[in-house]
Amino acid sequence: MCVLGHAHPGLAAVIADQAKTLIHTSNLFFHPLQGQLAEKLASLSGLPRAFFCNSGTEAVEACLKFARRYWYTKGEPRSEFIALDESFHGRTFGSLSVTSDEHYRKPFEPLLPKVTFIATNDAGALARAVSKNTAAIIAEPVLGEGGIRPLTPAFAAAIAEACAKTGTLFIADEVQSGLGRTGYPFYFKALGLHPHLVSIGKALGGGVPIGAALVSQEVADTISFGDHGTTYGGNLLACRAALCVLDELVGGGLLAQIGRVGRHLEQRLRGIAAARPSLVKEIRGRGLMWGIELTRDAAAVVPAGLERGVVVNRTAETVVRLLPPLIITEADVDAGLDRLDAALGAVGAVA
């Protein structure tokens, strides 16, 4: 998404500059921007290899395929996946197969077989579901579409234990929670997890389509040239935009700002929740990724917010989701939350 806002001068300048030289070449040729971007992502994530694509769902799709390829190469073909209730991983067939919501799945069944869904944050259910037939466990470190639900440290420990016991791979889907959104480069790090594969997208290009699967060396060693590919994935324009986003995030001090503004946002949200106990059940989130769970359907908050000049969205029926651009300031937070509070007031007044 547009994490640097609209018409960011630095991003606009590099896109224009790149368009004047070379937007795209055949992916039969290496270009240095891919190498530079892969190196930066490797140092942020700890995963040394990257496959570039165009969207979040393609990144997840690549992770699922690479997990299968890993077990095929090892001569022990494992085909099963474990995913979480309330998960969302995208709308292509593989990603949809590990997405739990019937609303997205039903019209396209049959999907991939052998996907087991377990309750989010239920360590016991994970221990019962995992086996030596499990190719990978896939989870969003903070479930986004599912209502902004961070994984608990106990569940993270259960994932690590399940992988250690059975050799199962862990895929962290950071398409929504990654690249600074939670105040961390990746939320799996805050949970102490060491995924074998990580999917990213959304924030990476600052609005220019690009996604990536970040891959451990162990898994990368099992993939052969030509196993997977895409025409535009990681082209020069997209890589140049992504390099600019990462420069802002790390070198430009954005990560530190997200931490500071995020704490302010949390404090203000807690105040709003405390003042509206009959409407607000709970607030959840990290950094600049927050959900306000209402005691009723949250759909009416969206138009009420738009009328007052603030864009929010509703997810998981009862949750108002806030994903502001990462450049947001404390003053912008205050202006936006005043409007949101007024929208909540209007919705709360209609019993």
Ligand SMILES: Cc1ncc(COP(=O)(O)O)c(C=O)c1O
């Ligand atoms: C966690 C997660 N994974 C994957 C996707 C799919 O990304 P895209 O819409 O870019 O295909 C999304 C999109 O909302 C997401 O939130």
